[in-house]
Amino acid sequence: KDGHHPIILMQCGPIRHRVHAKDQAVTRPFQHHVIVRPTRFRPIHEPEDDARIEFQQLCQALIEDSERNRLIINDVVRSVSDGRSPLIITERTEHLEYLSKLLEQYNIRYICLQGGMGKKRLAEALTQLEPDAASQRPAVVLATGRFVGEGFDDSQLDTLFVTMPVSWRGTIAQYAGRLHRLHESKKVVQIYDYADLDTSMLARMFDKRCAGYEAVGYSILLPASALPGWPQSVPLPVDPAWKKDYSGSVKRLIQDGVDEPLAELFMHAAQPPDDVTRARSASEAFLHKRLESLDLTKGYFQLNVELPIPFNQRSRMEVDFLCEPLKLVIELDGSQHLKDAAAWRSDRRKDLLLQRNNYLVMRFLTLDISKELNAVLDSIIATVQFRKRQIREDKH
Secondary structure, eight states: OOSOTHHHHHHHOSOOOOOOHHHHHHHSSSEEEEEEEEOOOOOOSOOOSSHHHHHHHHHHHHHTOHHHHHHHHHHHHHHHHTTOOEEEEESOHHHHHHHHHHHHTTTOOEEEEOTTOOHHHHHHHHGGGSOOTTTOOOOEEEEEHHHHSSSOOOTTOOEEEEOSOOOOHHHHHHHHHTTOSOOTTOSEEEEEEEEOTTSHHHHHHHHHHHHHHHHTTOEEEEOGGGSTTSOTTSOEEOOHHHHHHHHHHHHHHHHHOOOHHHHHHHHHHTSOOSSHHHHHHHHHHHHHHHHHHSTTTTTTOEEEEEESOOBTTBSOEEEEEEEGGGTEEEEEEOGGGGTOHHHHHHHHHHHHHHHHTTOEEEEEEHHHHHHSHHHHHHHHHHHHHHHHHHHHHHHO
16 A cells, blocks of 8 residues: 555565465355445535545544444444454544443443553553453453554454444455454354445445455345335345345335345345255245235145155155145246256156146246246236136136
């Protein structure tokens, strides 16, 4: 960033090997999540022509924004109550004072780390990192970014609060690195990012941070509050590719109504599959719950039913979804069915046997249950209505 990196090459010679941060993240035994927290911050001062002066004024306004500070502390308190070990980073010592005063109201142990503390004072503060006897929890760490950016290690840390806007990838990597020390209690490390999206300069910095987070192996989770109607407790990824694939299905879920269990099933079905069986079972569970929650399909379909039709050297045939009154079967196929000739032939034989027994068969790819939910539901509902009309006409 300061342009002095050629000195390293002069002293140490050329680069012999590169370690990629994303590859390192995969080897660590915990998940990496960024939780985006949009703020309602809007500056009240007149914008400056000089970008540097404008940024300094924005930072001062952020420090003094009581609503934004309260949002941060509420998240910290919730994190502590969940048994996590937080590190709060800001770029200004003045902001440290604001946040520490708010934290005092909750009777939570904390330490402040910043430059110029002196050896004795620093040593005393660092002793507070050990869990106390009563709560068995370490102190919350409030620190300036410059102090903890390099050389500060505490393996217990698993939650980072980035409270002030930064954009340089190197800073993001340094801050996130404070969470990457191995510890037996770590299952998920989290970074809370406070995104000031109503201010163009700060919104651009947020976009750069997102690229920095992804470069070091983090998944960025969109808060549910960004989508009215989506359950608050189930975060959505902000990855552009994920949104491109699944935004239509999310909108359809909200349109038809979605509660927390259904949203969680959908997110489970939308995850890259570890194996074919897991992907199929997740999609089946989600689709069945969705059909049961819609008035037009509620009570019609049973999951994983055996029919008395001999198939594949067995006396019975199992189908994924069965609506016996309408003689309607739904089958979900994994992507391997498109590549495996034997699986394709088996599916066609199964369809033929079902048709000979007067069943109408619908087939969907497993991945389309989450990616193409609109088309899948519209097709199922239209077919249910079609079969109802057929039955009425046959009776007459």
